[in-house]
Amino acid sequence: MSNLVTARLSEKNIGIVFGCFAPCHLGHFNTIMQAKRENDACIVVVCGQPGDRGEAVGLDLRRRFRYMRELFAEDEKIVVTELDETGMPLYPNGWTEWLEAVQSIVKATMVSSAEKLTWYVGEKEYITELEVRTNDFIRFINRQELPISATLIRENPYKYWRYIMLPFRRVFSMNILVLGTASGGKSTLVKDLGRYFDSPYTDEYARRYEEKYNVRDEELAINDFNYMGAGQFENNKNAIISPMNKGLMFADTDVLVTKVYTKYYCSPQEYAQLAPSFDLLIAQQQWEIIFVIPPITPYVNDDFRDMSYADETSRWHLHQLFMAELEAHQLLEKVVMLDQKGNLETDSQGFYARYEAAKKHVQNHVHNKSGIWID
Incomplete structure (x- = not known):
């Protein structure tokens, strides 16, 4: 009580x-x-x-x-x-x-x-x-x-993490965002990094929202984007404040991504209505690292995604919108591009190479900030 x-x-x-x-x-x-x-x-x-x-x-x-x-x-x-x-x-x-x-x-x-x-x-x-x-x-x-x-x-909050009382930990959490266009492997990467580092991680709320209400990308209305933006923010927030957070948290997309998709799918008038509320939430997000996966892998038709934007030109256009929005919010200094190519015989699409690059970058970042090496 x-x-x-x-x-x-x-x-x-x-x-x-x-x-x-x-x-x-x-x-x-x-x-x-x-x-x-x-x-x-x-x-x-x-x-x-x-x-x-x-x-x-x-x-x-x-x-x-x-x-x-x-x-x-x-x-x-x-x-x-x-x-x-x-x-x-x-x-x-x-x-x-x-x-x-x-x-x-x-x-x-x-x-x-x-x-x-x-x-x-x-x-x-x-x-x-x-x-x-x-x-x-x-x-x-x-x-x-x-x-x-x-x-x-x-x-050195990471070193003394266990001494920090739970409500205060959110301020010191190292939150790591992964974003990119569809079929880039970001959702799987977030899960794998979260499991490797024994850290909480989130899913893409928009996908869960669409499955729950059985609505496709091209059917989304302005209210849907509003709900998805707020839902993604809460999704990430809950992982940050979770007792399971030991100093690292991984997020599959954020409100900035929802804002870009709103711009992509809605009219300019509708976008202008929602953009200010998105910006308020974006300003509250604190990212330590932002991994960006460019559209360098084939687009996968899972019978759910909007295939009208599956061509390479559209995917790169969306990627550029992400980068422009990151620049507008002065976040480019946080960006680490994951565009590694893999071994043609065993890792032709580079999924393992990008996982290894992200994992090592997180390890080095934590070590540089705390003096602690996490295996």
Whole structure:
């Protein structure tokens, strides 16, 4: 049950934990658990201001607050609050102003004054400042018992992945997109890479949508493209936030691809209606690598695809539309072209060669970012 609308706390013994949580990790979680279990309830104060160290990695204050609320959504003994420190003197100054703001938050969270407040801190200088300004109890947390920090995670999230609390992992996930025209082998490539790296992967939502509603490419209307774009976005998002995500995720197409197909099949007027909503979703997608497979293999008639665009000229035109859209969204620096030719005797269409090239590129990329080589 969500604690989104939980009434104010009426408990008498309250633990207080504050921090930036950029990101929240197992050390933070253990401290919050201690504060909750040694008291009747716990108030968590998520602190920050515009331009802080969290925002630098895509975790602004509001996002951190929301992820902490998500983390403790089913815990009625933990109330997550937010403190915007804008206008306050920067640490180590401003203790008086900061403490007054936190005390106001605590008061607003309580039905009546608590009989006992206990602060849980991991810095000894915090003890000194709080002892001077309050009569509350203070518990010092020895961080060496679990030697992890948000700084270490920000510097190398893949290395310390298991310490990152689940709602925050999405920000650090290395998401890898594979796109291309039909019959290029992208769907099989995504599956094979996902299975090799033991990572979540997605399918092409448009294909699933068409099969579910028994509609062919040439029969699609503007509403269909709208649903398919949103569906592909959710499809990829669910894989990114999945507990199975260990730092790598592979996607078979994205909203940008849906946008291009909308331009291809719909009238200019219909395309103009949907393009802005597609652009909003495209801006939210974060791709580490974009593998592009050009139309260098024969088009396969599976009795489902639209064969009126199966000729080589049409396929290359669609490929160029993909590249133009990638350029328009300033994504070309992420692109890795998979156009490898295979051994004529054993790999005449190059499917294995492109799989090996993609696999090695991912291995090298992860190693360069984290220092870890994944076999």
